[in-house]
Amino acid sequence: MEINMKFITIGEIMMRLSPPNYDKIVSTHDFIVNYGGAEANVAVSLACLGVDSTLFTVLPNTDLGKSTISYLKANDVHTRQIIKSEGRMGIYYLEEGVAARRSQVIYDREHSAFAEYDYSSIDFDEIMREYDWLHISGITPALSYNCRRLVDAALKSAHKLGLTVSFDPNFRANLWSFETARDVLSTYMPYVDVLIGIEPIHCYNEDGVTDVKDGLSMQPSFEDQDRVFRALAKTYNLKAIARTVRYAHSGSNNSLKAFYYTDGQTYESKLINFDIIDRVGGGDAFSSGLIYAMMEGMNCQDTVDFAVASSVMKHSIHGDTNITTRDQIEAIMRDEHDIKR
Secondary structure: OOEEEEEEEEOOOEEEEEOHHHOOOOOOOOOEEEEEOHHHHHHHHHHHOOEEEEEEOEEEOOHHHHHHHHHHHHOOEEOOOOEEEOOEOOEEEEEOOEOOEOOEEEEEOOOEHHHHOOOOOOOHHHHHOOOOEEEEEOOHHHOOHHHHHHHHHHHHHHHHHOOEEEEEOOOOOOOOOHHHHHHHHHOOHHHOOEEEOOOOOEEEEOOEEEEHHHHOOOOOOHHHHHHHHHHHHHHHOOOEEEEEEEEEEEOOEEEEEEEEEEOOEEEEOOOEEEEOOOOOOHHHHHHHHHHHHHHHOOOHHHHHHHHHHHHHHHOOOOOOOOOOOHHHHHHHHOOOOOOOO
16 A cells, blocks of 8 residues: 655665574675665665655765665665765674574775765755655664764754654764763654654653653653653654563563653553564664654554564564565554465
């Protein structure tokens, strides 16, 4: 089912290299190649759900860049906003967790073509006129000063032109400090409509500033989550806020639920337990599920349940992206697991 909205996201897409069969990086002789990145994962997942999706990024003008574009086109993501430039492709290595061993990521993305590109000449007003929804994550401004200017310009253009703007803070401790991330990302919030994830955003209450990290556990009660959502919504005039809550029982078995706030009310999804084939991209699948449900106009409870089911589905798929359908996600919502013939 197609939705009559045009979606664009901005961010780096990388080559992912991972050993097969849950091997360790230190001992493997082979790597499986995939492509992924937080924003690209959302674009591909939404395209699979029928949303007109575009990725703005910079790729090296090499065969690696061409291969990446082929991957995006094969998954119905528009590539006309991709800039080809000199430089290298960002890479990350994934050692997939299993049983008691957790997953491990090693980044090799410094000085990539995306991070080094000078975006000062890009007319984001002209680009954003084509679209209805912009999605950005906090990973992009963590990469370089150029990328911070990029995010600032894109958010301001989208806000001025009336696009719905969603933002996933997506804090990565191996890219920048919590304090720097908090101070930078909080300045973007006045241009955001939908906040997906709440750490590390400044949160203000009657007593002054309260960092979300200090004021809310990773497994909050409904009352605590509602309190923080209300403080964030009041501070930044947000239309909606959502976050997942994960219970990691082992490296290959988790449970997941989520909270969703809109129109002054907080909703809680059901808790789903699942085994893990591939952990990476679960948060991006939650974002794409939430965005799709909001575009589709689902009621609030179905919106948060659909987003969680989307994330659960991703954990059963190799690679970064949730290449699936609405029917398959809704089957998880209905707890249907028998073979479909």
